[in-house]
Amino acid sequence: AQRVTQPEKLLSVFKGAPVELKCNYSYSGSPELFWYVQYSRQRLQLLLRHISRESIKGFTADLNKGETSFHLKKPFAQEEDSAMYYCALSGHSNYQLIWGAGTKLIIKP
């Protein structure tokens, strides 16, 4: 079964500290993994996808097929990073994304 697990509902770190939001997935083939972000009172938007191998707003995420993980990392958190972060998977289906439950990230000043 396709599944995305984000074990932390809430993550609170101080500004300037490193951040790692965990995402594990269950999928039998080669998935595409994504991180979406929702800032307060804004819409869901794509943050990054593993196939791009890019860094957006200082965030990176590496697909680890051995550990079936796609953790989101940032070395130095900023207050504006406070948001809800969702990990999502695109697998067998071309049309739907499978979502994790989301992690609320709070950056304390």
Next chain:
Amino acid sequence: EPEVTQTPSHQVTQMGQEVILRCVPISNHLYFYWYRQILGQKVEFLVSFYNNEISEKSEIFDDQFSVERPDGSNFTLKIRSTKLEDSAMYFCASSTGTNTGELFFGEGSRLTVL
């Protein structure tokens, strides 16, 4: 920058009533989606729509649900006879193609069924 727009932002309805949620996808997008998120739970796929027909739907999308693209711009989700458990935030999204994962979302329509 073009955006997906949704109306209404919040609708309160009585159980058993019909509800129509409206979405205007980004104009050059070809694929349209509805997702929902019950409070405190995961975002869940409902349906995708391409070339004027449903391309995929989830188990949630039963006979009470329907989608339509009545004209060249709107994409609607209808719930025929609402139930309490239909209370959720409904998100419309659109994309240029499949398998890219980059969906452009609207701000959501919050449906409250009493």
